[in-house]
Amino acid sequence: MVKRIMQLLQEQPVAVAPPVEQTEEVIPPSLDHTLDQFTDCADLVHRSFPKANLDVVYFAFLVGNDEFLRDIAMPFSDVTESEAALRLTQSQYMPVNNSKDCIKGILNGKAAIFFQDVAFLVDISHPIGRSIAQSETETVITGPHDGFVENLVHNLSVVRRRIKSSHVKTVTLEVGEVSKTIVVLVYMEDIVDMSFVQMLRDRIQQIEVDSVFETNQLVQLIDDNPNSLFPQFMTTERPDAICSKIVAGRVACFVEGSPSAFSCPTSFFEFFSSPDDYYQRWQLGTALRILRIIGFLITMIFTALYVSVTTFHYEMIPHTMLLNLTESRSKVPFPPLVEAIMMETTIELLREAGARLPSKIGQTIGIVGGIVIGQAAVQAGFTSNILIIAVALSAIASFVIPSYLMSASIRLIRFGIIFLAGILGNFGIIVGVGLVVIHLSGITNMGTSYLTPIAPISTYDWLDTFARGPFWSLRKRPSQARTNNEVKSRPRK
Amino acid sequence: MREKLNWFHVAILTYMIQLDVTLFSLPRIIAEKLGTNGWIGVLLLSLVGILNIFLYSLVHRMGKGASFFDIVEASLPKFMIYPLYLALALFYIYVGSILGKSFIIIFQIMAFPTTNSMFLFLLYCYMMYCMLIKDIYSISKAVTVFFFVTFWLGGLTFYYFSEWEIVRLTPFLFKGATEEISLNSWTDIYTIFVGCELCLYLFPYASRDGKWFKGVYIGHIFITLVYVYVIIVSSGFFSFHQLKAMSYPIIDSLAFIELPFINRVENLVFAFFMFSNVTSSVIYGFASLSAMKRIFPRMRKNVLEFVIAGITFGFGFTAQILRETDKHVSDAMFVETILAFSIPLLLIVLLLIQRLRLQKGSERA
Numbered sequence: 138m139v140k141r142i143m144q145l146l147q148e149q150p151v152a153v154a155p156p157v158e159q160t161e162e163v164i165p166p167s168l169d170h171t172l173d174q175f176t177d178c179a180d181l182v183h184r185s186f187p188k189a190n191l192d193v194v195y196f197a198f199l200v201g202n203d204e205f206l207r208d209i210a211m212p213f214s215d216v217t218e219s220e221a222a223l224r225l226t227q228s229q230y231m232p233v234n235n236s237k238d239c240i241k242g243i244l245n246g247k248a249a250i251f252f253q254d255v256a257f258l259v260d261i262s263h264p265i266g267r268s269i270a271q272s273e274t275e276t277v278i279t280g281p282h283d284g285f286v287e288n289l290v291h292n293l294s295v296v297r298r299r300i301k302s303s304h305v306k307t308v309t310l311e312v313g314e315v316s317k318t319i320v321v322l323v324y325m326e327d328i329v330d331m332s333f334v335q336m337l338r339d340r341i342q343q344i345e346v347d348s349v350f351e352t353n354q355l356v357q358l359i360d361d362n363p364n365s366l367f368p369q370f371m372t373t374e375r376p377d378a379i380c381s382k383i384v385a386g387r388v389a390c391f392v393e394g395s396p397s398a399f400s401c402p403t404s405f406f407e408f409f410s411s412p413d414d415y416y417q418r419w420q421l422g423t424a425l426r427i428l429r430i431i432g433f434l435i436t437m438i439f440t441a442l443y444v445s446v447t448t449f450h451y452e453m454i455p456h457t458m459l460l461n462l463t464e465s466r467s468k469v470p471f472p473p474l475v476e477a478i479m480m481e482t483t484i485e486l487l488r489e490a491g492a493r494l495p496s497k498i499g500q501t502i503g504i505v506g507g508i509v510i511g512q513a514a515v516q517a518g519f520t521s522n523i524l525i526i527a528v529a530l531s532a533i534a535s536f537v538i539p540s541y542l543m544s545a546s547i548r549l550i551r552f553g554i555i556f557l558a559g560i561l562g563n564f565g566i567i568v569g570v571g572l573v574v575i576h577l578s579g580i581t582n583m584g585t586s587y588l589t590p591i592a593p594i595s596t597y598d599w600l601d602t603f604a605r606g607p608f609w610s611l612r613k614r615p616s617q618a619r620t621n622n623e624v625k626s627r628p629r630k
Numbered sequence: 631m632r633e634k635l636n637w638f639h640v641a642i643l644t645y646m647i648q649l650d651v652t653l654f655s656l657p658r659i660i661a662e663k664l665g666t667n668g669w670i671g672v673l674l675l676s677l678v679g680i681l682n683i684f685l686y687s688l689v690h691r692m693g694k695g696a697s698f699f700d701i702v703e704a705s706l707p708k709f710m711i712y713p714l715y716l717a718l719a720l721f722y723i724y725v726g727s728i729l730g731k732s733f734i735i736i737f738q739i740m741a742f743p744t745t746n747s748m749f750l751f752l753l754y755c756y757m758m759y760c761m762l763i764k765d766i767y768s769i770s771k772a773v774t775v776f777f778f779v780t781f782w783l784g785g786l787t788f789y790y791f792s793e794w795e796i797v798r799l800t801p802f803l804f805k806g807a808t809e810e811i812s813l814n815s816w817t818d819i820y821t822i823f824v825g826c827e828l829c830l831y832l833f834p835y836a837s838r839d840g841k842w843f844k845g846v847y848i849g850h851i852f853i854t855l856v857y858v859y860v861i862i863v864s865s866g867f868f869s870f871h872q873l874k875a876m877s878y879p880i881i882d883s884l885a886f887i888e889l890p891f892i893n894r895v896e897n898l899v900f901a902f903f904m905f906s907n908v909t910s911s912v913i914y915g916f917a918s919l920s921a922m923k924r925i926f927p928r929m930r931k932n933v934l935e936f937v938i939a940g941i942t943f944g945f946g947f948t949a950q951i952l953r954e955t956d957k958h959v960s961d962a963m964f965v966e967t968i969l970a971f972s973i974p975l976l977l978i979v980l981l982l983i984q985r986l987r988l989q990k991g992s993e994r995a
Contacts, residue, residue, distance in 0.1 A: 449742070450741070455892065561750070572773045575761050576760075577971075578768045578771035579768045591771075593771070
């Protein structure tokens with residue numbers, strides 16, 4: 138029995154199967170095979186040019202009319218076979234040897250040309266989607282207002298236009314067995330630590346999933362701690378933010394069809410900075426960063442502190458405030474924990490409803506919610522005035538955090554801390570905060586510490602983390618980027 | 631890239647391990663054992679602590695960074711080693727447990743007189759478990775954050791400056807102790823520096839060049855300064871006789887703080903010190919884990935950590951009231967002080983024997 142228990146407790150050696158080499162069969166592209174693959178696809182177009190003895194296959198809704206006219210209709214209408222053969226030697230007509238590549242090309246908006254047992258692909262795709270517009274989730278007061286869109290080409294062009302350097306390199310990858318989503322890594326060759334690029338490339342290539350449609354979906358498939366509540370990659374819809382990350386020696390990644398890009402390695406404190414900070418005087422930027430950290434603390438513990446004080450530690454309330462508080466609490470039939478959880482849930486319901494509804498109706502929800510959770514709830518004896526102030530302050534403070542994902546994570550954690558405060562008072566709050574810190578200390582991003590620059594300590598980086606130092610003081614790139622090219626600016630002479 | 635503990639994190643670890651529940655009664659203990667101006671005695675004892683650290687740095691240098699276990703295993707037979715490891719592991723768990731329980735009981739008396747202290751201790755052990763299952767680098771990261779979370783609390787002492795008077799320190803040196811000052815008084819006080827000896831278990835995780843030992847010295851000097859500062863602030867705030875009469879002068883002095891929006895911050899501030907207490911328990915647990923891993927090298931992930939947290943909780947039952955925890959802490963710290971000096975001396979002897987053997991071997995060859 139003891140032996141059996143010991144066996145269970147001991148680590149079992151894991152048998153590693155030798156890698157099986159898979160050889161893929163190469164099928165030469167042919168018109169029949171291609172048409173066979175796309176049976177029952179009503180949007181597939183097959184056009185023949187009998188004089189030139191040439192067939193073209195493409196998806197009607199993926200190609201552009203102008204592109205079709207330029208590369209297919211005009212060159213091959215009314216030409217002989219020998220003339221067509223001559224035109225197909227032009228560089229835009231790429232010969233393909235594999236049927237799989239041919240099908241993939243058609244799915245990507247290319248036209249497949251079948252001519253004398255040889256297949257060619259020509260890119261006549263026409264991107265559709267909205268043009269560059271302002272990001273609605275990451276607005277700034279000063280600074281550029283353009284945001285990424287769902288079109289990968291647009292997004293990359295925005296980056297190229299901002300960083301005009303031949304050192305900006307890109308790597309194209311594909312994710313999703315079915316969706317075949319294109320993912321592009323962007324980095325500065327002479328600044329980035331190439332091990333990050335390699336690691337990111339490996340992780341993306343190892344993903345085995347049917348489809349990926351969004352950057353925030355992709356990052357969850359490659360992060361170091363998939364069970365953590367905290368976002369581990371900095372995602373943004375702002376080109377200026379992503380360009381500054383690239384220049385700082387981080388790797389950026391774009392996903393086709395997603396209006397956001399992510400950068401890595403990322404630290405926890407990055408989520409508290411906004412591009413705005415750099416566009417204002419450094420004193421103002423610093424004040425804003427400190428305000429956000431205060432906002433973070435308020436979001437985490439303010440309501441919990443109310444619950445703790447009103448449940449266990451009345452002695453902490455100054456006697457000048459005590460009368461008002463007791464009077465306000467006297468009409469409420471619920472214990473502070475239930476009262477706080479109810480109000481926090483109501484706020485979350487309002488927030489979620491406001492986010493899902495069109496902006497005009499969303500405003501109405503705000504007004505209705507303001508009345509319901511404000512005056513009416515107090516008059517009905519559902520809650521105390523002071524709790525409303527605490528809950529409202531926590532909610533407002535949570536929106537100070539620029540990253541929506543981080544703000545949402547913190548708001549969820551707050552419920553746990555409120556619960557602990559309700560059963561164990563200040564001790565519960567401290568246990569809650571301690572558990573969050575312990576959890577954060579175990580998180581890594583691309584092998585680097587999530588708590589950089591506190592742990593491992595890098596006091597120089599504090600200037601651009603807890604404050605926004607004046608530009609003359611921000612001479613080095615962040616230590617987390619592990620770049621060999623550390624210096625980013627020199628003092629003015 | 632494999633991380634290494636650098637001197638800064640080692641300094642913070644050393645400081646946080648030594649900062650535990652004894653801080654709150656320190657001014658009273660000093661007044662009882664050494665009498666007036668006992669802070670000078672703390673400075674003197676700190677030099678002994680430095681000597682202790684020097685012994686460990688000597689072990690590190692002589693053993694070229696080899697771990698405690700490697701040194702012992704190279705000299706002693708296994709049938710002797712395993713019982714030794716087991717005893718050491720259990721003792722460390724006991725120290726960590728009793729430090730935690732002592733903190734919990736004080737907190738229970740202050741804030742939750744009707745709650746079972748074991749319930750609070752269960753949460754404490756859970757926190758300890760959550761830290762233990764992480765590697766030492768992650769532990770050091772958490773401890774660094776805990777340091778920053780607690781360090782600012784020292785700023786609260788500015789509140790007492792208007793009431794602080796140098797005259798209360800008196801011009802007398804070591805007068806008015808409860809009993810005559812003896813070796814026993816000094817050893818009792820030295821226990822406040824117990825904890826830095828755990829640097830022995832960090833050898834494999836730090837650089838071999840030993841530069842990180844700078845961190846152990848800095849951490850120790852820093853905690854000495856904090857102790858001296860706390861004693862001076864308390865001695866100038868309370869009278870000497872008041873200090874001797876109060877169980878926890880620091881907690882009583884915190885109760886004095888009245889801010890416009892918050893009063894009686896002592897139980898909030900005291901709760902913050904749980905971080906440093908948990909750190910002490912975790913590092914003792916880590917030392918125990920290192921020993922246990924030698925006995926059970928193939929154990930499944932997190933099993934040993936769970937066992938350690940479980941035994942820590944179990945040891946909590948041995949002391950249910952404050953008088954008992956005080957007695958246990960005092961006894962445990964006394965044994966730990968003996969171990970803190972005897973272990974490096976033993977290791978130095980073993981390393982010398984190993985060196986002699988090597989020399990003889992090379993001469994024969």
